[in-house]
Amino acid sequence: MPHDHSDHDHPHALLPPEPALRVKALETILTEKGLIDPAALDEIIDTYQNKIGPQNGARVVAKMWSDPAFRAAMLSDPMPLLEEMGFYGRQGEHMVIVENTPEVHNVVVCTLCSCYPWPLLGIPPGWYKSDAYRSRVVREPRKVLAEFGLDLPEGKSVRVWDSTAEIRYLVVPERPEGTEGMSEEELVALVTRDSMIGTGLAQEPGA
Template sequence: MPHDSHDPLDHPHSHLPSDPALRVKALETILTQKGLIDPAALDEIIDTYETKIGPQNGASVVARAWHDPSFRAALLEDADPVLAALHLNGRQGEHVVVVENTPERHNMVVCTLCSCYPWPLLGIPPGWYKSDAYRSRAVREPRKVLAEFGVILPAETAVRVWDSTAEVRYLVLPMRPEGTEGWSLEQLQRLVSRDSMIGTALARRPEDLDAAL
């Protein structure tokens, strides 16, 4: 590729496929060939976020907020010191704001510029979160996007879309399902999915767990 070309399309990104997963693979191949990254190191990072750091961390925070009113209040007031005490504030999670779903308001998170996401709490962002379609449509027509995820909200429930950035990332605190009074933290945690903490799903109901058995 000539370095002196002035064609705006003659740029490394213009030679990459449009699909995010394929773009990542193409970039990884290019950087590996140039000796700029180590594939083994990348695999180790991915394994860490998939198996050691992932949605189970966020689910444990949500379950505790459901279980402990004082913890919930502290989390909503200022999540950073609460998450720091739990060692859940590392890279990509330096500043997190927790927003609570209620019957009056449903929260949904998007990153319109790229894919900013609270990795220490939710692990690696899903492909759809990074897609151009989600990033643009979540802001313009959030109810339609939610409906495509299977979330149909009452007309009286407002939808608030939060734009995640490099400076602040968001975690949705979903509403606690009915019929879970007296449940343990471990039981409550099973009701929390990654998507419910992004706002593109509701928390699982007790009967959903029974159906999965």
């Protein structure tokens, strides 16, 4: 069996130790070699800083709450609809939508790295990528959720989705009570990022 030779060779040690200088050195080297265009970097940052984020996922959830046919289609075959909404792209090529119910609460993690549905939620927050979340939420999800202020009632099951492949999971939180008369646009404002990861619930109206 071939052995993984790269184990013995870590060129990164040649870079300056200070992280910001490491990034700068790599950017400088690659730019000087014509391999990256600094304007493209600005464009990538602007995309994930300002254009793509949890507001996309919130629109999907609010529409699922409001439109039973859309909801059914999203649960069975979401990709054509997501493409139509402009929510297809890198790290969101294969979405599966999982719905919270009175019986089951879903929560998403990537124990092996940091897989996350970028087109719907943007770049993952620091805690999602932390060792504590990655190591613990699979083993003791109820304790971890409590650290987010979410205490699940006994009798409600927890289903933790460990994103080990290129499938990306979006949680649809339960629609809060007292929202029956609300428009889709009003509902969007109740859907938090954490509620779509499963570490929170949708906000109550007026909260």
